[in-house]
Structure formats: C-alpha cells, structure tokens
Amino acid sequence: MYPFREGSFAVRNGWYVAGFVNELGRKLLARTILGQPVVMYRKEDGTAVAVGGRCPHRHFPLGESCLKGDAIQCGYHGITFGPDGQCVKIPSQAHAPRSYRIPTYPLVEHGIWAWIWMGDPDKADPDKADPALLPDLEEIGAAGQDLVLRPFYVEHVKGRYQLLNDNLLDLTHLGYLHAGSIGTEDNASAPEELTKEHRVLRSRRYIRDAVPPPVVAQFNGDDIERVDRVIGMDFYLPGFHAGISDMQIAESNPVRQGEVLNRGRVYHAVTPETPTTCHYFFALSARTEEEVDRAFPYLQPVIAEDKFATEEIEKMLAIIGENPDELLIRSDRNAVEGRRMLQAMMDAEAEAPQGSPGR
Numbered sequence: 417m418y419p420f421r422e423g424s425f426a427v428r429n430g431w432y433v434a435g436f437v438n439e440l441g442r443k444l445l446a447r448t449i450l451g452q453p454v455v456m457y458r459k460e461d462g463t464a465v466a467v468g469g470r471c472p473h474r475h476f477p478l479g480e481s482c483l484k485g486d487a488i489q490c491g492y493h494g495i496t497f498g499p500d501g502q503c504v505k506i507p508s509q510a511h512a513p514r515s516y517r518i519p520t521y522p523l524v525e526h527g528i529w530a531w532i533w534m535g536d537p538d539k540a541d542p543d544k545a546d547p548a549l550l551p552d553l554e555e556i557g558a559a560g561q562d563l564v565l566r567p568f569y570v571e572h573v574k575g576r577y578q579l580l581n582d583n584l585l586d587l588t589h590l591g592y593l594h595a596g597s598i599g600t601e602d603n604a605s606a607p608e609e610l611t612k613e614h615r616v617l618r619s620r621r622y623i624r625d626a627v628p629p630p631v632v633a634q635f636n637g638d639d640i641e642r643v644d645r646v647i648g649m650d651f652y653l654p655g656f657h658a659g660i661s662d663m664q665i666a667e668s669n670p671v672r673q674g675e676v677l678n679r680g681r682v683y684h685a686v687t688p689e690t691p692t693t694c695h696y697f698f699a700l701s702a703r704t705e706e707e708v709d710r711a712f713p714y715l716q717p718v719i720a721e722d723k724f725a726t727e728e729i730e731k732m733l734a735i736i737g738e739n740p741d742e743l744l745i746r747s748d749r750n751a752v753e754g755r756r757m758l759q760a761m762m763d764a765e766a767e768a769p770q771g772s773p774g775r
C-alpha cells in the first residue's frame with residue numbers, strides 16, 4: 417500500500433511504542449497495533465504485560481473486561497486468561513484445556529516509553545524481541561543529560577503511519593505548515609546532512625545567523641534579531657524519531673551572542689494501528705520544568721497541524737487511489753531513503769520462513 421509496494425503494510429519485527437509507561441497501571445489499556453487488538457496492564461508486582469485484546473470465545477474486547485489478580489476475566493461469559501495468555505478458568509466447565517489461550521507480546525519499559533514487539537507472537541523465539549535493538553537512551557538524549565523529560569500527547573491519527581514518518585523525515589515543512597510558530601523558510605533552504613546507519617537515519621541542518629522563528633519573540637521579546645540553530649531528527653526504524661532543536665543568539669549580536677534560547681529534544685513515536693490509521697506519541701525535554709510547562713500548550717497546535725496534514729492526505733488518497741505519481745524533489749532524499757529501508761525490512765520479513773526472525 418502507498419507509499420510502499422502493494423501488499424506491504426508495516427514492519428512487524430521491530431520495537432514500536434505502545435504507550436507511555438505512565439499510562440500503564442491496574443486499569444486495562446486497549447490499543448490496536450499493527451492490526452492486532454492488544455491489552456496492556458501491570459501485574460500486582462508492577463510488571464507491565466501485553467496480551468491479545470480479543471476473547472477467542474465470541475471476540476468480546478478484553479479491554480472492556482476486568483482484572484482478577486494478574487488475570488483478565490472476559491466481560492462477556494467470564495472466561496479468564498493469565499498474563500502468560502493461558503486460559504485459567506471457564507466458569508461453565510470444570511476444566512480449561514491447555515490449548516485455549518490468547519497471544520502475548522514482549523513489552524519493555526525503556527525510558528518513558530513502553531515498547532512492544534508484534535512480530536510472530538505465537539512462535540517461541542524470545543531472542544527475536546532483542547532489547548538491544550531499542551534506541552540507546554543516552555544517545556537520544558533521554559538519559560544522562562541534565563534535561564527534564566516529559567510525555568506530552570497521545571494522539572490517534574486517521575491517516576496511515578508512513579504519512580507521519582514522511583512528515584518527520586522532511587522538516588522543510590516547518591516553515592510552511594508551522595509558519596506561525598516553530599518554522600522559518602530557512603528550514604527548507606539550509607543544506608541537510610544525512611547519515612545512514614543500521615536501522616537509523618540521521619538528518620542535520622545547521623542554520624547560522626538567521627531570522628528566528630516566531631516562537632522566539634513570543635517567549636523572549638522582540639529584540640532578538642538573529643539566531644544560530646541546529647535542527648536534527650534521527651529516525652530509529654521502524655517508528656521512532658528523536659529530534660534536536662537547539663538555538664542560541666547569533667554572533668552578530670555583540671552583547672548577547674551565544675546565549676542559549678533553547679536546548680532540548682523532541683520525541684515522536686509513530687505506531688501503525690490499521691492500514692489507514694496510526695498512534696502518535698509525542699514527548700519533549702527541556703532545561704527546566706518551567707520550559708517544559710511552557711512548551712506543553714505551545715506545541716499542541718503544532719502537533720495538530722501535522723495531524724491535520726496527515727489526515728487530509730489520507731482523505732486525498734481515498735479519492736485518488738493507492739498509487740498516485742509523486743513529484744520528487746531534492747529534499748525528499750531522506751523520506752525516500754526511510755521508505756526504502758522500511759520496504760527492505762518488510763521484504764526480508766516476507767521472504768523469511770514462518771517463525772524466523774526476519775532480520
């Protein structure tokens with residue numbers, strides 16, 4: 417499916433963000449991920465688990481059911497499943513056959529995120545869901561730095577996940593879609609440096625002695641005329657983007673040159689829900705609690721603009737069909753590379769024998 421080859425939906429053998437860790441508790445949290453209903457919760461000892469979200473009896477949503485100790489009791493006829501997926505009770509009969517079960521999915525708490533592995537859930541091969549494939553927290557600036565990190569928004573987007581990935585892989589949109597807040601035209605004209613690594617794609621733009629984006633005047637007054645900026649985004653395939661947004665007063669200001677206006681990170685996690693919808697988890701770090709507080713309401717409309725663009729394009733695809741020609745321009749290099757890498761991972765999974773790691 418667009419923009420991938422027909423029949424390709426999404427990479428399955430990879431870690432996706434299923435939620436923020438502070439969303440997980442003793443209340444069942446239901447989310448559809450890669451077309452599969454999933455329910456997450458914490459066991460009584462605090463361990464977070466993810467299991468299939470559909471009762472195999474009559475398909476009642478287990479997210480609408482209730483926890484009995486560490487087990488889920490289906491809200492329809494009371495069949496109960498343990499956190500290992502095993503059916504432990506059928507109220508209408510004495511014996512629960514061992515073959516009655518629901519799927520389980522590896523779920524890892526790493527930083528402020530809970531990461532799920534949806535690949536081949538019923539095949540016993542625990543090495544596949546290797547936590548070593550998770551982004552390194554220090555490398556993405558989410559640990560070991562003196563920054564305050566906070567989960568911001570959990571958005572449901574009525575558009576396919578790759579439209580959001582495309583958005584994050586091409587920041588030339590900042591000066592247009594976000595012209596009123598964080599972007600300037602320099603976001604598009606500054607040269608982009610790209611680096612490709614195994615399952616990581618990095619983009620950097622160094623913008624020197626430039627007009628500040630509108631956010632600077634809003635938070636710092638009108639007297640800052642020129643700034644230096646670093647804009648970066650690292651795509652950790654298949655669905656996590658760690659961004660850098662550093663800004664300081666440019667050298668051309670004789671009095672305040674080098675004064676830091678912004679130092680922090682933004683984190684965008686994009687997780688496929690169905691072929692034409694996705695989940696979008698946004699988090700931010702900054703130097704102080706006050707800066708994080710200030711950013712929360714400020715960035716809400718910015719994220720809404722990205723969501724708007726994504727949903728409008730999805731509507732357009734519904735009108736024009738799945739294989740539209742695209743105008744390719746130079747700044748598409750990063751997005752095209754990201755699509756290629758994802759397609760290669762999907763192709764490898766399609767070729768791999770059932771139950772093998774596919775990577």
Ligand code: FES
Pocket residue numbers: 471472473474475476490491492493494495
């Ligand atoms: S649908 Fe779950 S017990 Fe019947």
Ligand SMILES: [Fe+2]
Pocket residue numbers: 583589590593594718722
């Ligand atoms: Fe954006």
